[in-house]
Every structure is written in C-alpha cells, then in structure tokens.
Ligand code: SF4
C-alpha cells in the first residue's frame with residue numbers, strides 16, 4: 279500500500295483533518311489514522327487486527343491509501359479523457375442575439391445587433407433531434423448579449439425543443455444567464471413553460487456601486503432596484519436565482535451592505551457566487567488595473583464566503599467546496615458548443631462573436647471537419663504541463679480555464695492553489711461540528727469519518 283499524492287493533512291481546532299483531492303473526501307481523523315499513514319511501509323494488511331483492517335478499507339475508499347500498483351496520474355488522465363471525449367448528450371449555449379441593453383465596463387463581448395436566423399434555428403432543432411433520438415440529455419443555456427431581448431424566440435424555440443425531447447423521451451434542462459432587467463410577470467410565467475429552471479443574475483454591490491457598473495446602454499436610470507425586484511419575482515415563482523457578484527479591487531467594500539439589502543428583501547436563500555473579473559478579451563482590456571490576481575481573488579472570495587456564513591445565507595453549498603473535475607468546461611468537451619445568432623459555433627463563451635475563433639457553423643455541421651481551434655481546446659491538457667503533473671490540487675483544478683491557459687501559454691492556476699485549507703477549515707466549522715453534536719448523541723465513532731462531500 280501507499281499514500282495518495284493528493285492527500286492534504288492539517289491541524290485545526292486541536293483536531294487532525296485529512297482531505298483527498300482525488301475523491302474530495304474530507305475527514306476528521308484520529309491517532310489510528312495517523313499511525314497507519316506514518317507506518318504505511320511496514321503494515322501488513324493480512325496480519326493486521328480487524329479494527330485496523332476496517333480502518334484501512336475506509337482509508338482506501340477515500341483514496342487516502344492506495345494499492346502499490348495504483349497509478350493516480352493515469353487514472354486522472356483517464357477520467358479527464360472520458361469527460362472530454364464522452365459522446366453522450368448535447369450541451370448548447372445559445373445566444374439568440376448578441377445585442378445587449380447594458381454597457382458594463384468589464385464586458386468581454388463585442389455587442390452586435392441582429393436576431394438568430396430561421397435556418398440556424400432549424401439546424402439546432404435537427405441537431406437536438408439527432409441526439410434526443412438516442413434518449414440522451416439535452417442541456418440548453420440561453421445566453422447573449424442579453425437573451426431576454428430575444429424572449430419571443432426563446433419561448434418559441436423552447437416549446438419546439440421540449441416537444442422533440444418529449445417525443446423521444448430524452449431528458450431536457452434549461453438555464454439562462456441574464457442581466458435581470460427585462461423581467462415581468464409574463465417573463466416569469468414563460469420561464470415555467472419553457473422549463474428554464476434557473477437564472478444567473480449579476481448584482482455587483484449596493485446601489486451606489488452596482489449602478490456604476492451595471493449600466494443601461496442608452497439611459498442614466500439606475501438598475502439596482504429594478505433587478506432586485508425581478509429577482510424576487512423569480513424566487514417567489516420557484517425559479518432558482520444564482521446571484522453573481524463580480525469582484526475586483528473596487529467593489530469589495532460594499533459587500534456587507536449588499537448582503538444586508540438582500541436579507542431585507544428575503545433573498546438570503548439565493549446562491550451567491552463570486553465571479554473573478556478578468557481582462558479576458560480585447561473588449562475589456564481597459565479594466566486590467568482593477569482586476570485581482572488569482573491569489574488575491576482566492577483570499578478575497580474566501581473572506582466573502584465567511585461574511586455570507588456570518589450573515590446566515592443558507593444556500594446549499596456554502597462554503598463553495600472543491601469538486602473533482604473531469605474536463606474543465608464546454609471548451610474541452612466534445613459535445614458542448616456555444617452558438618451565435620448566425621449559427622457560428624465556438625468552444626468558449628469568451629470567443630462568441632469572434633469569427634477567427636469559430637469552430638464551424640451549425641448549418642454545415644455534418645460536413646465540416648474538426649477545426650484547429652477546436653483541437654487546441656480539446657487537446658489542452660494539464661498532463662503535459664510539469665507544474666500541473668506535480669501539483670497536489672490537480673484533481674480539483676485540472677489546469678484551470680483552457681481559454682486563459684492557451685492565451686497565456688501556461689496553466690491557469692485556480693484559487694485552490696492558494697485557498698484550499700482556509701475553505702476546508704470553514705467547511706469543517708459549518709458541517710463537521712454540527713455532525714459532532716449529532717454523533718455525540720448517537721455515540722457513533724470511527725477513525726475515518728466521511729462527510730458525504732465527495733463529488734460536490
Ligand atoms: S475556456 Fe475558460 S472562459 Fe472559456 S468557457 Fe471554459 S472556463 Fe469559461
């Protein structure tokens with residue numbers, strides 16, 4: 279037997295804690311666990327007593343221990359390739375328009391007018407039908423520009439896509455990324471009919487901060503109050519809102535005030551996500567000076583999560599927990615594409631509208647060869663980067679965002695490289711100490727206590 283190279287051990291509140299990146303297992307461990315780890319080379323499993331055998335079995339389940347011939351790196355690579363080159367299902371991020379009613383300074387898109395072509399819509403139906411016939415999952419994300427500028431197209435397309443999936447008994451799911459401004463009771467009702475079960479809406483701070491960043495294109499009218507009232511409309515109708523707060527050096531100070539406003543509006547059940555503002559494309563290069571480095575972002579987003587906890591936000595997954603990644607995102611998945619209104623296909627959300635980075639067109643999809651841009655994204659791999667191969671957070675980072683990796687010609691380290699232990703300590707405070715109270719009542723105790731976090 280041997281120990282995993284993705285084990286992370288640390289002390290906290292007088293306890294020994296152990297995390298394994300390969301399984302995302304997290305355990306409070308005892309002396310017996312530490313004794314096994316320290317003496318792994320001399321322990322003979324067959325000669326061990328029953329209690330030690332049980333402990334070793336548990337440790338193997340969490341990947342803290344492995345058989346001598348296990349090759350973690352090869353297993354990770356295999357999982358990554360399975361994720362990338364899995365041919366099942368279809369994930370389409372569809373922008374029915376690239377026009378937008380907002381003019382946010384950090385936007386990475388070059389907005390363009392125009393609506394999705396009829397031929398493009400028909401080609402999407404055909405593609406979805408070919409996948410649904412095999413009873414495979416269809417996942418749609420409505421995107422833009424601002425997708426609600428094309429709401430009638432979305433409602434119509436949704437009905438047809440749902441019909442196709444119903445006919446073939448294929449699972450269908452839909453989500454939307456919106457600025458949340460063009461919402462009313464009818465839009466909320468249409469979301470239900472269109473089976474759009476969730477929406478991500480950005481709120482970048484309290485009114486005085488948000489209104490400077492989330493600006494209307496042709497008006498000085500503030501947007502904050504309108505967006506908050508629309509989030510309430512969605513939440514009251516049972517449509518889940520993920521509130522995204524894009525953080526940089528300029529808006530961190532307003533966070534507590536924003537959270538108090540959300541609480542006053544009974545929005546403390548929404549999931550809150552902290553986006554990292556980056557100068558990804560030439561369209562947003564002017565904001566470089568205000569962007570946080572990844573290390574600064576790791577520290578600040580951790581502090582923000584602590585504030586969320588202190589203020590009693592009770593969404594399901596706080597603090598954000600490291601999960602195992604196979605592929606990274608749609609860019610390195612063979613069955614996921616971004617579609618613009620003219621049918622041009624892209625691998626990355628950042629590339630939309632940039633024809634040089636298009637990987638084909640939905641109307642000619644069946645006759646097109648795989649493009650060099652698609653190959654670059656799909657073959658982007660942390661396994662040929664020495665720093666990733668030797669990195670202890672590789673399973674939960676996987677080399678980071680392929681777009682930034684290709685652009686900067688080096689892996690794009692995720693925040694876990696800098697903030698993993700802080701997040702685990704907070705997770706321990708939130709979940710494990712509650713668990714201890716329950717266990718004290720039941721009298722249950724063992725060497726490795728998994729908290730059911732694997733895979734989250
Ligand atoms: S490559 Fe990066 S920017 Fe593009 S979709 Fe993936 S995570 Fe997003």
Ligand code: SF4
Nearest residue numbers: 666669675677689691
């Ligand atoms: S990108 Fe950085 S943090 Fe991620 S696996 Fe590679 S070296 Fe580690």
